[in-house]
Amino acid sequence: MTTLFERLKEAAGQEWLNYTDHVFIQQMEAGTLPPEVFKEYLIQDYRFLVQFARAYALQAYKSRTMADIQIASKGLADVIHETDLHVKRLETGWGVSRQQIESTPEAWTNVAYTRFVLDAGSSGDLLDLVVAQAPCAIGYAEIGERLKPALEANPEHPYAEWIGEYSADWYQQVKVETISHIDALAARTFTEERFSELAEIFTTATRMEAQFWQTAFDLAAANA
Numbered sequence: 485m486t487t488l489f490e491r492l493k494e495a496a497g498q499e500w501l502n503y504t505d506h507v508f509i510q511q512m513e514a515g516t517l518p519p520e521v522f523k524e525y526l527i528q529d530y531r532f533l534v535q536f537a538r539a540y541a542l543q544a545y546k547s548r549t550m551a552d553i554q555i556a557s558k559g560l561a562d563v564i565h566e567t568d569l570h571v572k573r574l575e576t577g578w579g580v581s582r583q584q585i586e587s588t589p590e591a592w593t594n595v596a597y598t599r600f601v602l603d604a605g606s607s608g609d610l611l612d613l614v615v616a617q618a619p620c621a622i623g624y625a626e627i628g629e630r631l632k633p634a635l636e637a638n639p640e641h642p643y644a645e646w647i648g649e650y651s652a653d654w655y656q657q658v659k660v661e662t663i664s665h666i667d668a669l670a671a672r673t674f675t676e677e678r679f680s681e682l683a684e685i686f687t688t689a690t691r692m693e694a695q696f697w698q699t700a701f702d703l704a705a706a707n708a
């Protein structure tokens with residue numbers, strides 16, 4: 485059976501590729517991504533994950549069952565784990581402290597993306613919110629899977645840690661869980677009339693994921 489996620493991804497069309505096959509990903513795969521670009525990405529991503537943790541907290545608030553609260557709670561815990569890895573990497577790689585990360589201005593594209601997700605959840609129901617968050621978790625798992633062969637071919641790959649994180653079993657599991665969560669919620673509240681609205685939420689979040697990579701290049705160029 486086609487999952488609702490597959491339908492949403494198909495509706496996003498080229499935008500999904502613009503995100504998962506962005507030049508940032510191509511350069512990361514080739515190991516040619518400039519370290520300054522990666523650094524700007526990590527700093528913004530930490531700021532992103534703060535808001536994304538709030539989105540999982542909002543999932544819990546929008547839940548009516550303990551099972552849904554448990555899923556939200558696990559998502560929240562996974563995000564905290566991810567931010568710890570970012571902080572460690574920024575500290576050891578560039579001597580950037582958590583305090584410095586937190587005092588770096590949030591890129592406006594980052595503001596747009598995260599507040600869009602939170603608004604989709606505030607104005608909508610749990611399905612709207614999980615769909616708004618789906619490009620994030622599922623897209624990174626797809627990217628991790630795609631870059632895994634580059635890591636296997638070269639264990640000394642400059643982005644080995646990042647690729648290892650998102651290609652790891654635990655992260656691939658996040659993808660599987662998110663897809664089935666969407667379907668479980670859809671079984672309760674999805675009607676065909678809702679599809680175009682959900683597709684718009686999904687595609688908008690996907691567009692902003694692509695822009696997130698671009699922002700890292702823009703910030704590195706501005707700082708050069």
Ligand SMILES: Cc1ncc(CO)c(N)n1
Nearest residue numbers: 529532620621624693696
């Ligand atoms: C921008 C962005 N999207 C998705 C993920 C995956 O959690 C992340 N860390 N950052």
